[in-house]
Amino acid sequence: MTLIRLSRRRFEQLVADALRGIPDDLRSALENIEVVVEDWPTDAQLAEAEIDPDDLLFGLYQGTPLPDRSPMQPYALPDIITIFQGPLQEECDSEDEIREEVRRTVVHEIAHYFGLDEARLAELGYD
Numbered sequence: 407m408t409l410i411r412l413s414r415r416r417f418e419q420l421v422a423d424a425l426r427g428i429p430d431d432l433r434s435a436l437e438n439i440e441v442v443v444e445d446w447p448t449d450a451q452l453a454e455a456e457i458d459p460d461d462l463l464f465g466l467y468q469g470t471p472l473p474d475r476s477p478m479q480p481y482a483l484p485d486i487i488t489i490f491q492g493p494l495q496e497e498c499d500s501e502d503e504i505r506e507e508v509r510r511t512v513v514h515e516i517a518h519y520f521g522l523d524e525a526r527l528a529e530l531g532y533d
Contacts, residue, residue: 441487466515
């Protein structure tokens with residue numbers, strides 16, 4: 407396996423490209439959500455995602471999915487999608503492979519925002 411290292415700026419550009427690739431009707435429905443890039447997940451994030459310490463976590467959605475929200479709910483902090491650069495670079499062999507995996511990860515985490523769980527995502531091929 408070839409170790410690929412992208413600058414943070416280049417990696418963030420791949421994330422931005424993936425976000426622009428989301429269909430307009432879905433992208434326009436995203437409200438009060440922040441997408442951030444971090445190097446590696448924290449132990450708390452791994453625990454929240456119920457990830458085995460030997461597995462890699464590429465992305466994490468933290469927030470209240472749209473179907474679970476109440477119109478009576480007052481202002482809430484933004485939901486957060488975190489994309490983890492380190493695990494993606496460790497797993498992929500080329501920038502093209504990182505680009506595709508970033509795209510899949512962004513779609514996967516946005517699907518959680520819209521209320522799709524892991525089982526439904528697996529049915530759709532986004533596991």
